[in-house]
Amino acid sequence: MSELLEGPLWLVGAGNMGGAMLRGWLAAGVDPRQVIVIDPAAKDLPEGVIALPAPPPDGAAPAVLVLAVKPQLLDVVAPGIAPALERETLLVSILAGVEVASLRQRFPHPAGVVRVMPNTPVAIGKGVMALHGSGLSADAAALAERLTRPLGLVEWIEREDQFDAVTALSGCxxxxxxxxxxxxxxxxxxxxxxxxxxxxxxxxxxxxxxxxxxxxxxxxxxxxxxxxxxxxxxxxxxxxxxxxxxxxxxxxxxxxxxxxxxxxxxxxxxxx
Ligand SMILES: NC(=O)C1=CN([C@@H]2O[C@H](COP(=O)(O)OP(=O)(O)OC[C@H]3O[C@@H](n4cnc5c(N)ncnc54)[C@H](OP(=O)(O)O)[C@@H]3O)[C@@H](O)[C@H]2O)C=CC1
Ligand SMILES: O=C(O)[C@@H]1CCC=N1
Missing domain, CATH: 1.10.3730.10 (ProC C-terminal domain-like)
Known part of the structure; x- marks a missing residue:
């Protein structure tokens, strides 16, 4: 287990942005065997990362679930993933525009939800990661910070209504x-x-x-x-x-x- 992560991380969607974060995490020392990519057509994945079309059938929940599909696919992926999460799972969403309340509606189990707005320079550890949390324990907030710090500048955004602005500035x-x-x-x-x-x-x-x-x-x-x-x-x-x-x-x-x-x-x- 790496110091960044004490349990499994599921990455749902490993495209331009999810893939860049994955490469950043592996470069920062995350063990590829801790990561499960859930993406039906994932290609060019780093060695050692497991790719599945759906959550693993063993019933174990992830410590961290990172949602990185297009916002328009939220309702396609949520029904298959939501039942596999538990209260302790940290839900991290990088979906532009999608608010915490909309995430909670689709993923009722996790107590802690963090919206993260990254940008593609995370792949070289020079990204910007804007964070906004809801229902976060001190441990969950610390985990969110631990995961994002190696990828670049981390800024907590206090008000969720500022997230569209931060997305336009540093995400785009x-x-x-x-x-x-x-x-x-x-x-x-x-x-x-x-x-x-x-x-x-x-x-x-x-x-x-x-x-x-x-x-x-x-x-x-x-x-x-x-x-x-x-x-x-x-x-x-x-x-x-x-x-x-x-x-x-x-x-x-x-x-x-x-x-x-x-x-x-x-x-x-x-x-x-
Ligand atoms: N690109 C960027 O710079 C940034 C993007 N974001 C956010 O990141 C998210 C992803 O964007 P981006 O990486 O650009 O988009 P991509 O299309 O590159 O990545 C999305 C990935 O999800 C895969 N996918 C499609 N359907 C499913 C499914 N049912 N289950 C799991 N995975 C699936 C896609 O596969 P396939 O290609 O085969 O369809 C693709 O690999 C968006 O919500 C966006 O708002 C946030 C900040 C910056
Ligand atoms: O274009 C998009 O919608 C996403 C959000 C920030 C960067 N890319």
Whole structure:
């Protein structure tokens, strides 16, 4: 048994996000034999992980159940899984939009329910894990923290009504940054750089800037000012980003669109 986990973990759905968390946990020392993936078509699973199409027939309940299917499949998987859980099982859901009350309706046995909003950089231990719990004992909260800490930054979200916002910001955020990297590379290529070189420069620039922002005591605004020499070229570029609040407005609309969709998925899970 690993220190992270004292009993079996069932992972329901091992796709892009569930699979990334699984790789993160194994890298952090979880014993693959402690994990059962329940996913009818699971492929490319790490060695040693057991994959089953349904809960194991021996009747034993998991210590942790991680729900990682698409929100639209909640009602497909819940009837087969819910009876196999017990009061002590920690239910962890990464489903965007689906609220604790909707989970409790489908999974009545577990006392502790944690919504977790991860992002794909968990696969390299650099993710963001936003947590919101309900009915958690101190032991269950500690277990949720133990499981998520090796995957990246852990932030508890006090109010569940903030979860759509956190999903838009850090859950969806990597996709927005990947778009930004592509756009930066394309813009560099349009100015005459070879496309592959522009792509390398864009990724390394974003990586370096993000690390510097993470390690610095200064705000991103101050760090930007340090790049912009008075009368120089950065200021000219930033004037384009800042004109009439262009970049702030673009990101406000981007996150608002994602948050709206999360709210729609929550409503669907409530049966509305
Ligand atoms: N992708 C991301 O960055 C993030 C995703 N999430 C959340 O994670 C969840 C999964 O998203 P994502 O990983 O992107 O989606 P994927 O489609 O990549 O993963 C879902 C997995 O569930 C499998 N599956 C389908 N039907 C069943 C079933 N009946 N029982 C068990 N497993 C099944 C799918 O198999 P098959 O492919 O064969 O259908 C697939 O492997 C969503 O709820 C999403 O909101 C949260 C944060 C970030
Ligand atoms: O696109 C989605 O719905 C999920 C939620 C956060 C990231 N991916």
């Amino acid at each position: 955020g990597p996709a927005f940054l990947f778009r930004f990297i592509d756009a930066m590379a394309d813009a560099g290529a349009a100015l005459g750089l070879p496309a592959d070189q522009a792509a390398r420069l864009a990724v390394a620039t974003v990586e370096g800037a993000a690390l510097l922002a993470a390690r610095s005591d200064e705000s991103p605004a101050i760090l930007a000012d340090r790049v912009a020499s008075p009368g120089g070229s950065t200021r000219e570029g930033m004037n384009v980003l800042d004109k009439d609040g262009a970049i702030r407005d673009l990101l406000a609309r981007t996150l608002a669109a994602s948050a709206r969709r999360n709210a729609e998925m929550a409503a669907a899970a409530r049966g509305e």
